[in-house]
Amino acid sequence: MTSRRVAVAALLGALGLLAAGCTPGSDNTAAPPPTDRAVQTDIAALGPVTLTVWDQEVRGGQNEQMERLNAAFQQQYPNITIKRDSRSFDDLATTLRLALSGNDAPDVVQANNGRADMGAFVAAGELLPLGPWARAYGWDQRYPDSVSQYVSYSPDGKVFGEGEMYGLPQVGEVVGIYYNPAELQRLGVAVPTTWEQFEAALAAVKAAGTTPIALGNVEGWPALHVFGTVQDQLVPADQITDLAFGRKGASWTTPENTQAAQRVAEWARAGYFTEGVNGIDDNQAWQAFARGEAAFLIGGSWYAADLEAAMGQNVRFMPPPPPAGLPVSATGGTGLPFAITSASDAPDAAAAYLDFITSSDAMQVLTETGNLPVVDTAAQTPPAGLSRDVFAAFAAVADGGRLLPYLDYATPTMGDTMGAALQDLLSGAQPPEAALSKVEADYAAFVEKNG
Amino acid sequence: MADTLVAEPATTAPARRGRLGPSPWHALAYVAPALVVYATFVLYPLGRAVHLSLFEWDGLTLATFVGLGNYVEVLTDADLRAAFGHTLVLIVFFALLPTAIGLVLAALLTRARLRGLPFFRTVVFLPQVVAMVVVGVAWRQLYAPDGSVNDLLSLVGLGGVARAWLGDPTFALPAVGVIGTWVQTGLVTLLLMAGISRIPDQLYEAARLDGAGPVREFFAITLPSVRAELAVALTLTVIAALKTFDLIYITTGGGPGNRTSVPSYEVYNRAFRLGEVGSAAAVGVTLTVIIFVINLAVAWIGERR
Numbered sequence: 088m089t090s091r092r093v094a095v096a097a098l099l100g101a102l103g104l105l106a107a108g109c110t111p112g113s114d115n116t117a118a119p120p121p122t123d124r125a126v127q128t129d130i131a132a133l134g135p136v137t138l139t140v141w142d143q144e145v146r147g148g149q150n151e152q153m154e155r156l157n158a159a160f161q162q163q164y165p166n167i168t169i170k171r172d173s174r175s176f177d178d179l180a181t182t183l184r185l186a187l188s189g190n191d192a193p194d195v196v197q198a199n200n201g202r203a204d205m206g207a208f209v210a211a212g213e214l215l216p217l218g219p220w221a222r223a224y225g226w227d228q229r230y231p232d233s234v235s236q237y238v239s240y241s242p243d244g245k246v247f248g249e250g251e252m253y254g255l256p257q258v259g260e261v262v263g264i265y266y267n268p269a270e271l272q273r274l275g276v277a278v279p280t281t282w283e284q285f286e287a288a289l290a291a292v293k294a295a296g297t298t299p300i301a302l303g304n305v306e307g308w309p310a311l312h313v314f315g316t317v318q319d320q321l322v323p324a325d326q327i328t329d330l331a332f333g334r335k336g337a338s339w340t341t342p343e344n345t346q347a348a349q350r351v352a353e354w355a356r357a358g359y360f361t362e363g364v365n366g367i368d369d370n371q372a373w374q375a376f377a378r379g380e381a382a383f384l385i386g387g388s389w390y391a392a393d394l395e396a397a398m399g400q401n402v403r404f405m406p407p408p409p410p411a412g413l414p415v416s417a418t419g420g421t422g423l424p425f426a427i428t429s430a431s432d433a434p435d436a437a438a439a440y441l442d443f444i445t446s447s448d449a450m451q452v453l454t455e456t457g458n459l460p461v462v463d464t465a466a467q468t469p470p471a472g473l474s475r476d477v478f479a480a481f482a483a484v485a486d487g488g489r490l491l492p493y494l495d496y497a498t499p500t501m502g503d504t505m506g507a508a509l510q511d512l513l514s515g516a517q518p519p520e521a522a523l524s525k526v527e528a529d530y531a532a533f534v535e536k537n538g
Numbered sequence: 539m540a541d542t543l544v545a546e547p548a549t550t551a552p553a554r555r556g557r558l559g560p561s562p563w564h565a566l567a568y569v570a571p572a573l574v575v576y577a578t579f580v581l582y583p584l585g586r587a588v589h590l591s592l593f594e595w596d597g598l599t600l601a602t603f604v605g606l607g608n609y610v611e612v613l614t615d616a617d618l619r620a621a622f623g624h625t626l627v628l629i630v631f632f633a634l635l636p637t638a639i640g641l642v643l644a645a646l647l648t649r650a651r652l653r654g655l656p657f658f659r660t661v662v663f664l665p666q667v668v669a670m671v672v673v674g675v676a677w678r679q680l681y682a683p684d685g686s687v688n689d690l691l692s693l694v695g696l697g698g699v700a701r702a703w704l705g706d707p708t709f710a711l712p713a714v715g716v717i718g719t720w721v722q723t724g725l726v727t728l729l730l731m732a733g734i735s736r737i738p739d740q741l742y743e744a745a746r747l748d749g750a751g752p753v754r755e756f757f758a759i760t761l762p763s764v765r766a767e768l769a770v771a772l773t774l775t776v777i778a779a780l781k782t783f784d785l786i787y788i789t790t791g792g793g794p795g796n797r798t799s800v801p802s803y804e805v806y807n808r809a810f811r812l813g814e815v816g817s818a819a820a821v822g823v824t825l826t827v828i829i830f831v832i833n834l835a836v837a838w839i840g841e842r843r
Contacts, residue, residue: 111593111601111815181810184597207813211598305705307793363683363702365794371682499596500812510794516707517795
């Protein structure tokens, strides 16, 4: 009896400790980091500093530019040692949240722009607003508004697209259409220059017995880019921007959005996508395109290096051809921006690092290693081949057209919600209206809570 | 073992305490090391999960206390309810089917006295040895639109039913289930073979003298004799069905739509990807309670004679 009583007492004691142990997150409620502070740009005067940097630049050219820039930075500032920790996009996303709230947070991290990542970190005060350094280093001049909106939040994290800069991106991204010129020629289909021609080309390729668009959608996100590309042609740009930044006053159930969803569903019904689209993954899809098993691949500039390696001269890239009379519009923006954590004990050294890896010299290194620099793009001489197409497409969309944000930026859960809804749309399990109403529910719930 | 022997007098005969054996504090001292480890790594995290499940928390900012709100969500949210529903389907594939197949296989393998028995036993058990991630990757290849499953179907003239199995709204969940059947059958077979080999041969001889055929033998002797093994096999496989995470993570990621999402996957997804830590904890606690109850039920049925 007594030992049982002791056990019960111990258990109650433990529960009591738990209850008294504070509300989750309460050790994290310090005032948000100040948006104004004195900054030090004389890095040599800082003494020995170790900068821990978490990035996701793991692929060939991405890794190469990072290594080159890190080496050059340490050569210029011998008192700074960079401790680089590099992991894949998915691994970084799942570990960053824990790392930032821990005691031993890295100094510089690459955090995805959207509300699920950067937005949440800003709201929690985990990232430093870059305003003071932006003024000292002239970053506000370096980045045009069309780019800096992707890394700007209000200090409470509620407004996305304006406010303070919280990160600096290195590379640009644009979603467009890869095509196989030899295959198109074999089928007697001309390279489309308008949206109407593109849709006619899809029908012609299908009629000739070839798969028009390679798409593998186990992951859910690849279809977001296809839907976004269609939506960009059919829906007014300001509607898409409001939806993607999670701003009040927009809706997913407008006639224009419904039309875009219906169009994607029609394409799926007509067999324009790889057969069994939800049962194969993204890698299988682009590899099938590389083997010449499909005429088109709708996807981001990030495929360019792999496709060129696999296909050589036999692949081209273009921004989505616009409907007659409209400006060219494409989904895109920046690669993952680099941000400074508020736990960093050397924010000035971190800022100097950010400045260094996004300078015009760095943009040249990015070009040489096959990446698409986010600024000064026009000033670069891209290597011949597919890169030249990608540079031209980005310049055309960013300068003369409309660069529209990724749809999953909108809410912390939007990537998941849209991924599932689009899988249902593609398989025909749900009609366009039902799929959109699920997306609208996610958006509306977030907008209402965000206030 | 020694711990329980010492603890016994203290808990069952309090009246005689003091005259018989050492004080309960001695007992506690004996179990303390184990208890400390257990409390640190199991009880505390469990309590912490229950605690977290009462909050709405994104893992970063200050949490909001919502009481049982997250549990209400488990019951009312259509996606979460569906996730728990999917595990019921998986139990059929992970537990019931392997048990049925395992019984037949075990009876055949032990009674048939065929040569090369160790070889067959190894083959049947092999899926258990392979890491689940490897199993998932391999089956993903098999289920691919141009994979072996579809090749086989076309070969026998069933090309019409060929499809991307893991991307099909209707067949994705059963397709994942079949992988579970493939994995669990070996474990169940081996357990039951151990049970069957302990049945005295005289019983079978007696049955045969009474004129029983192999089928009658099976139901009259084999099945009742392996009751305990069946309980163990069901417990293990039902838990495996409820805990399925790696298989879903590798093969479908919960898709297409949310048609293969399961509670364990939701725990991961909500905690690490969506930033809904409280909701994830509530799903985890609910899952723990369900597993506990099912285990109690299976154990109770297994021990009832």
